[in-house]
Amino acid sequence: MSDTITIQIPTPLRPQAGDNATVDVTGSTVGEALGALTQQFPELGGRLFKEGGNEVNRFINFYVNDEDIRFLENLDTPLKGGDELSIVPAIAGG
Amino acid sequence: MLLPGFGEEGQQKLRESTAFIVGCGALGTVIANMLARAGVGHLIIADRDFIEVTNLQRQVLFDEGDVADGIPKAEAAKRKIARINSQVKVTAIVDDINHTNIERLITCEDGSKADIIVDGVDNFETRFVVNDVAVKHGIPYIYGGAVGTVGMTYAILPHAAPGTDDANQPSWERAGRATPCIRCIFEQAPPPGMNPTCDTAGVIGPVVSIIANYQVAETLKVLTGNLDAVNPAMVHVDLWQNHLKQFKVARAYDAGECVCCKKREFEFLDGKFGSSTTTLCGRNAVQLTQKSADGDRLDFEAIADRLRPHGTVKVNPFMLRADIHDNGEPYELTLFKDGRAIVKGTKEATTAKNIYAKYVGG
Numbered sequence: 001m002s003d004t005i006t007i008q009i010p011t012p013l014r015p016q017a018g019d020n021a022t023v024d025v026t027g028s029t030v031g032e033a034l035g036a037l038t039q040q041f042p043e044l045g046g047r048l049f050k051e052g053g054n055e056v057n058r059f060i061n062f063y064v065n066d067e068d069i070r071f072l073e074n075l076d077t078p079l080k081g082g083d084e085l086s087i088v089p090a091i092a093g094g
Numbered sequence: 095m096l097l098p099g100f101g102e103e104g105q106q107k108l109r110e111s112t113a114f115i116v117g118c119g120a121l122g123t124v125i126a127n128m129l130a131r132a133g134v135g136h137l138i139i140a141d142r143d144f145i146e147v148t149n150l151q152r153q154v155l156f157d158e159g160d161v162a163d164g165i166p167k168a169e170a171a172k173r174k175i176a177r178i179n180s181q182v183k184v185t186a187i188v189d190d191i192n193h194t195n196i197e198r199l200i201t202c203e204d205g206s207k208a209d210i211i212v213d214g215v216d217n218f219e220t221r222f223v224v225n226d227v228a229v230k231h232g233i234p235y236i237y238g239g240a241v242g243t244v245g246m247t248y249a250i251l252p253h254a255a256p257g258t259d260d261a262n263q264p265s266w267e268r269a270g271r272a273t274p275c276i277r278c279i280f281e282q283a284p285p286p287g288m289n290p291t292c293d294t295a296g297v298i299g300p301v302v303s304i305i306a307n308y309q310v311a312e313t314l315k316v317l318t319g320n321l322d323a324v325n326p327a328m329v330h331v332d333l334w335q336n337h338l339k340q341f342k343v344a345r346a347y348d349a350g351e352c353v354c355c356k357k358r359e360f361e362f363l364d365g366k367f368g369s370s371t372t373t374l375c376g377r378n379a380v381q382l383t384q385k386s387a388d389g390d391r392l393d394f395e396a397i398a399d400r401l402r403p404h405g406t407v408k409v410n411p412f413m414l415r416a417d418i419h420d421n422g423e424p425y426e427l428t429l430f431k432d433g434r435a436i437v438k439g440t441k442e443a444t445t446a447k448n449i450y451a452k453y454v455g456g
């Protein structure tokens with residue numbers, strides 16, 4: 001499908017995403033793609049967004065391909081088919 | 095070593111360098127091993143923990159003899175390095191690294207500061223203290239983290255305070271190679287218990303080695319002055335998904351309003367955030383109190399699931415209680431919804447913080 005966005009789910013959030021490492025959705029912006037993701041997996045919403053649901057948690061970063069959405073247009077960042085949206089939490093272990 | 099931009103001159107620079115390795119577990123042992131073999135003249139190795147048999151799968155400097163001897167990791171690393179490269183001076187620090195002691199510990203006998211800080215830490219609270227000290231004193235800092243099959247690394251060449259004149263800028267600022275700091279990228283630490291830790295979820299040796307060696311490569315570039323070769327991207331690997339990515343982070347400094355490297359407020363080094371500990375008299379227990387920007391809400395169920403393989407776990411809406419065995423000693427860990435914790439079975443703040451970082455994380 002040409003309009004498919006692939007979302008990379010990080011390991012700690014996979015239990016809330018049906019144990020999937022990637023989830024394909026459609027959406028023309030990052031906000032729409034994450035909306036489609038959390039509609040499919042409602043438990044993810046509480047992990048990704050702050051209470052209220054309009055702002056993403058600041059210990060998780062979102063990258064469209066290799067660019068941070070904070071320096072694009074945040075949740076309004078446009079997406080096109082084939083784009084990869086990575087959800088990247090800080091990794092604490094060592 | 096016969097490499098472009100290295101040579102005898104580079105080797106000499108390594109001999110004259112001091113690297114501060116914070117944390118000597120999975121990442122730290124690989125880092126210490128490689129930096130010692132590369133001939134970095136002075137290694138300061140800090141770790142608060144002892145070696146357990148379950149560490150040996152990934153902590154390459156240690157062996158069964160060290161477990162049997164019950165020696166602390168930093169000291170065991172020092173002994174091992176003396177046999178690997180006797181020309182390397184090692185300072186072993188068996189202590190918790192925190193805002194009260196880090197500035198003293200990164201200072202060498204002659205009053206100079208370590209030339210680089212390499213991250214083998216297992217928690218974000220310590221990382222943010224390290225990041226603060228790196229930015230405040232203009233010391234390169236090589237972040238690394240690994241858990242499960244996933245790892246991440248990023249080399250920080252901290253910006254000088256805005257308005258610093260050219261003569262006082264570090265070489266990387268003048269060369270246009272300064273980078274965002276870790277708080278430009280992750281403004282906040284993950285809340286306690288949000289993510290699995292190496293002790294609850296495990297970590298595979300290869301991802302540790304890959305990330306740690308990446309950190310070592312960046313360290314060698316920085317110490318030999320090959321700043322153009324330092325990777326400006328944040329590297330992310332998932333060995334099980336066969337997924338390697340480099341995320342562009344360079345714009346985080348200019349576009350962001352970083353509290354640390356732009357506003358020069360060192361919240362963690364000043365002790366404004368982070369945990370504080372209180373020994374509970376007569377109870378053989380230590381209380382840890384988290385201070386964070388947002389009120390944390392702990393996800394008891396997620397934490398309980400990760401702790402069950404390690405002992406009995408009881409959960410009610412107000413608290414979680416787990417019996418854990420660590421290094422052969424029994425501890426009772428009690429967590430409250432606000433992130434407060436009581437670790438019973440020790441009077442030592444360092445031990446309590448270690449148990450918390452290993453089994454709850456944050």
Ligand SMILES: [Zn+2]
Nearest residue numbers: 275278352355
């Ligand atoms: Zn910063």
